[in-house]
Amino acid sequence: MNYIPQTKEEQKELLCSVGIEDVRELFDCIPKKARLKALPDLKPAMTEPELIEYFGKLASKNRPAGLCPSFLGAGVYDHYVPAVIDHVLSRQEFYTAYTPYQPEISQGTLTAIFEYQTMICRLTGLDVSNAGLYDSAMAAAETMLMAAGATKRNKIYVAKSVNPELSKVLETYAQFKEIKIEYLPYGKDGKVKIRDFSDGACVIVQSPNFFGVIEDIEKVSAKAHEGKALSAVCADPLSLALLKTPGEAGADIAFGETQSLGLKMSFGGPYCGYMAVREALMRKMPGRIVGQTVDTEGRRAFVLTLQAREQHIRREKATSNICSNQALCALANTVYLSLLGPEGLCDAASQSAQKAAYLCDKLCKTGKFEKVFTGHFFREFAVRCKGASPAKLNSAARKAGFVGGYELKKSFPELSDCLLLAVTEKRTRAEIDEFAERMARV
Amino acid sequence: MSKVIDGLYYSKEHEWVKVEGNEALIGITDYAQDALGDLVYADCGTVGAAVSAGDAVAVLESVKAASDVYSPVSGTVTRINEELSDAPEKINADAFGNFLFAVELSDKSELDTLMDASAYEDFCKEEH
Amino acid sequence: MKLIFEEGAKGRRAYKIPPCDVPQKALSAILGKNNLRADAPALPECSEVDVVRHFTNLSQLNFALDTGFYPLGSCTMKYNPKINEDLSRLAGFCEMHPLQSEEDSQGAMQLYYELERSLSAIFGMSRFTLLPAAGAHGELCGMMIIAAYHRSRKDYARKTIIVPDSSHGTNPASASIAGFTVKTIKSGPDGLLDLNALKEALGPDTAGMMLTNPSTLGLFEKDIMKAADMVHKAGGLLYYDGANSNAILCKTTPSLMGFDVVHTNLHKTFSTPHGGGGPGSGPVGVVEKLVPFLPSPLIAYKNGKYVFEKENKLSIGKMRSFFGNFGVLVKAYAYILANGAEGLDEVSTAAVANANYLCRRLSKAFTLPYGDNRCMHEFVLSGQEIKDKYGVSTLDMAKRLIEMGYHPPTIYFPLIVHEAIMIEPCETESVATLKEFVDAMLTVAKEAKECPEKLHAAPQNKPVTRLDETLAARTPVVKAQ
The missing domain is CATH 3.90.1150.10 (Aspartate Aminotransferase, domain 1)
Incomplete structure (x- = not known):
């Protein structure tokens, strides 16, 4: 089963009409030695009922939360x-749309992202949110790169009590950028032990940390700023309904996983990593950002903005290579927060x-x-x-x-x-x- | 055709240099502002920074482009044009009237490696 | 259109969870008095109907694949099969916690394993990692693998990655994030890789080269095997940017062409939805000698069970938390199983046939700077002549196409074509759609001459007209008041 609408006859006719006799001649440019002699060894094609049966069997071998x-x-x-979320995500105008580079026909996605950014700012108490990153571990890595760039320092301090998935990803990224990671131990209360940070680009702590313990972000941030390092907090966004915001506690950067805001666990993804920063870091922040503007009639409208930061313009000088934003996951977060209030x-x-x-x-x-x-x-x-x-x-x-x-x-x-x-x-x-x-x- | 002004030095990266005593004012040329389009952001660098010829000092951004501005000369950054951070569009209006940063020259002989107005005009024609 | 913050009324609420049924303590006692925020976050207060109407109305402001044609070069906007959506939503997949035991996760692990094997077969690679969350993330992963390979051989001088000037912007950015210096080489007069320029660029500092084939011009690099040989002889590795692999499915493989590392975009070639900008997925495949450097985890099948492999000491480490965008992987695997090898073979045939039809019909009204009247899955026209003659830019034409009900082609890319218009029709468009699109493009070309002001002002019939992007960037407003 495939999804090609035209018949072989139609295809032949189409090509003939522009002077192409045999479709095979279109592949003549592939050197003979590089041509595949036999089709790759894949399972035989399945029809829709067969797919349902096959995937149903696979799914039944798992033991899901339900x-x-x-x-x-x-x-x-x-x-x-909530049920509403999946119904919104199933709107084909959302999930089959491309990245909103053409704002005149993408106001749905752009407006939703603008709302998402607003909600993330209100949860974190920070000035600017981007449109989302792959996940929280990636957001941590991007934080590290941004902080190293902004402070021109190449050492970062990371609490040992962050999620190990996150510290492992940080280690992967750091080794290629010659960034040094120093881990900060935890005490009997489960909280990070702080020290002098005057050679650090940033301090990354998680709160609530991997052990669930709420960190004293005010103390960490003050010490970081004393050493002219940035303070970055990985904060679960649901916890921010109750806990002091990273902004209020003096952090410069907040990031985290938005899975707890209406995303299914899905065996690890897709999720979305949020990131919010103080205004001074806005032009150094990775990822897409949606901004408000007007159209030629003066009507309010939204558009991808501050694009000069991004890879398609800066190429090798870009500070990040990211060019997607888990948009549909961010939409789920926005719907979730709208429903719960x-x-x-x-x-x-x-x-x-x-x-x-x-x-x-x-x-x-x-x-x-x-x-x-x-x-x-x-x-x-x-x-x-x-x-x-x-x-x-x-x-x-x-x-x-x-x-x-x-x-x-x-x-x-x-x-x-x-x-x-x-x-x-x-x-x-x-x-x-x-x-x-x-x-x-x- | 873009404007070129006599009496300035020009670099291949489309910066102009205006020498006043031991200080050099540095901006981008009319050709460069036209190529970048409507500027939306200007970061003119840091006062006190030591620079070598060819170092990136300032950053300019338009909607569709971003460009580092290099210092064509070595020395220390003595001043930056702070007005531009709120009004980068001034560069579009008058590229030669709005310097980005000033450098206290440490080696005046570097100026000899730069172009004069007519050489720069020819250079732009070739680029196009 | 109102923002969600402008909807609803104080006290409205869309959903309620059952009341707390355990004995409760003061929150300040549980969480610590100093840790609490003063006020609840200012979120919308809406009823369920408010929320559903708002987002449904928002959705209707979007153009999407299921509403129209995207001839969007380099992006492979093919139809997203509906059954894939249903399968990824099976509770057995979407309600699985990623840290449950192997015993609990056999079905998910089997799917992961089988998808890896299928991609390896399709691309002729030894193994794949399914971790990268997007194409650019895959590129970065591939670059890290190349860096780790050279480092393991104590070949520390290899710090340069070569990219052609026609490459995707992510290529140099990814190489740079992985710690490499980027050397850009100019394309030859035919738009293809210039072997002389390559020869000059190669040296003891060469770590590798990134290439997409067909190139971003939609042309097959005829000298690919020679180029691969040159890069290998110089001690470098060859990276395949799989963005354009819809053109080569089951016709050739990156490994036959001489590539060592490849990424594929499941949201392009394997039909998973773009979602308005993600989630995507960018698995990375490697030849045998690079397998030890793959990120972890990998899954093996041993004694009738699927198990996580122990991390190789040469592995670059972890690229992403858990197992990547698993929900996307389910959809891609469903697509591969639906097609089978014969189906995928027909996919590339139809994609290339459709592109050639459009290319031949349109190269008369527009300029085709490269390609000798033929192409692979996409082609690049130039609007320079129209701009010079009538003052109508490619952007103007793109906006007019929006008015006529199309998503415009990719424009102003690749950078080596002036006023570029990059068209990729995909295999999932009907003959009628292709013919109508040709008519639309020809109309636009005619209007550029006859009524340019109409194009400058387009689009007039969409939710908004052209936006002031300068204002947005100059005085950024990035959240609601």
């Missing part, structure tokens, strides 16, 4: 996604925090678990398992029909007996109670 209440987070969270968003965030605190208390009361860190946490927390090992606990959880937590030893050998658990507003008290009981019985 079937088993999940307590796994570590950067990706099982929040409720300030009250709904605070409710989703607050219920997540309340339920996480409830599970944590419940587990600790059994005497088989204890909190690893003393700091305040949001939605996610680390417990030390005094009885069975984290791996045993997770396999018991699986048998009981749950998805357990993240085994911290995967990335933090010093926390080999610790489990990271996340609770979203979707979990009911009954689910949490049963999960806690099962865990205590292992």
Whole structure:
């Protein structure tokens, strides 16, 4: 099955009409030695019902969140996604559109991105948001490159308590740009230990950090600025419904994963990495930006702007090579935030925090678990398992029909007996109670 | 045809240099402003920066283009034209009347490597 | 059109979650008093109907593939099959957490594995990484692999990447982000790679060359094998920018042409939607000797199970969190399975046939500076003559096409053609659409001569007329008040 509308006869006729006898002559320019002698070895073509059956079988070999209440987070969270979102994303005018380079016929996408940028600024308390990046790890890498360019320094400080997915990507990018990464340890409260930053381009911390602990961004930012380094925070946007904004806390750059704002988990993507900065960094920020202007009739309209920063103009002098913005994911975020509004968003965030605190208390009361860190946490927390090992606990959880937590030893050998658990507003008290009981019985 | 003014030095990167005593004012030529189009942003560099001939000092942006502006001479940046940060369009209106930055010359002999007005005029014709 | 912030009314709310059913504490006790924000963020307060109407109305301001033709050179705007959308939304895929155990994820891992094998077969490469989130991200990944390869051989002097002047803007940008210096070489008089210029550019500092074939002019680089040989003899590697691979599917492969690294844009060649600017996906394939440098993770099939491979110590590391844009991968794999090898072979045939039809019909009214009246999947016309004669720019013509119901072709690219008009029809357009588009283009050419003012003022029948882009960039307003 393919999607070519014309028949072979029509094609022949079309070519004949412009003097081409045989379609094969169009490929004569390929050197003989380079021509494929046999078709590549692929599965035989499938019709639509066959595709449904094949993919259905593959999907059924997975164990998705809908079937088993999940307590796994570590950067990706099982929040409720309202039905409206997928209906908006399924509008063909949105998902089959190209990048909005022709503003006269792209006001839908452009307006939605402008709304997205506005919402990100209001969540983060910063001046300017771009239209989105691939994901939060990429946003971290872009932050690093932007900070190195802006400060002309080549060292960055990164809290050890950031998501390991993020620090690994930073390491990949840094090695080719001769940027040095120095990790900052965490203390007993789970918070980053700060130091003198006067040789740093920027300090990157995550809050709530990988252990769920809320960092003291004011302190980090003040120390960064003392050393003329930039302060960058990876902040979960849902947590910003309740927590002090990075802008208010003195950060220069905020970025993070927007998955928790209406995007399905989708086995790791697509998501969208947001990024917002203070005005002074606007022209150094990577990615697309939509701006407001007027048309020749004086009507308000939106357009991609500040494009002189971008790769298609600067080529090898560009500070970033990015040329897409996960637009459809950013649209999902915009619809999500519009649906929930300030009250709904605070409710989703607050219920997540309340339920996480409830599970944590419940587990600790059994005497088989204890909190690893003393700091305040949001939605996610680390417990030390005094009885069975984290791996045993997770396999018991699986048998009981749950998805357990993240085994911290995967990335933090010093926390080999610790489990990271996340609770979203979707979990009911009954689910949490049963999960806690099962865990205590292992 | 773009305007060219006598008495200035010109570089192949389309900068002009006006020497006043030991200081050189540097801007972009009329030809360059025309090629860039409506300017939307000008970053004229940093006072006190030490530059060698050929170093990028300033950045100009139009809607569809971005360009570094190089210093054709070596020395120290003594002044920048701060008016341009709010009104980059002044360069479009009068490229020769609006310098971007000034350099205290450390080696006057470098000026000999630059073009005069008529040589620059010929150079532009070739470029086109 | 109102912004969403101008809709709704205080206190409106579109959706409610069940009330909190666990005993609650004060938020200041849970989160810490000093950590709280003073006021809730100023978000819209709307009903569900408000939200649905707003975004549906917004969508109707867009032009899209499902509403019309995009002859958009270099972007391969082919039809996005609907079944692919449904399959990617199966709960078994879209509700999977990426860190669930291998045991829980066998279906997703199998799909990942099979897509990797399919792409390897189509491009003749040993293995692929599916991590890169877009074409440019794939380029960067490929550049890092090339850098890591030279470094592993202690060949530290190889710091230069060669790109032709007709290349995509992302090529030099990606090379530069990977730490390379970029050397641009001029195309020959026929618009193709100039072997003399290449010879001059090659040296002990050469790390590699980036090339797209067919080139951005839509021409097949006839000397590709010689060029590959030269680059290899100089100690460099050859990178294939797969943006134009719709022209070569099942006709040749990058590996047969001599390429070592390749990226493919699943949102171009393999029909996944552009989404108004993403999400895309840009997998990268390599020849055998470069496999150890691929980013992690990779998936293997061992003892009847799909498993994550241990990271090779030569690997460049991680390019992206988790496994890339998995939802996009599902769609691309569905497309490959629907077509099969024969279907993909017909795709490139039809794409090239359609382009040649348009090329021959249009090269009379416009100038075809390169290509001798034939092309591969796309071709580049020049509007310079029309501009010189009638003062109508390529931009004016593009805007007039908008008025006539088309998305305009790519314009002002590649940079080596003045007033460039780059047209790529794809295989999924009908004969009638192609003929109507020719008529539209011929009308535009005629109008340029007869009523240029009409073109200067276009478009008049769209939601907005031309925008003041200078104002937007000079005094940026990038968020609502």
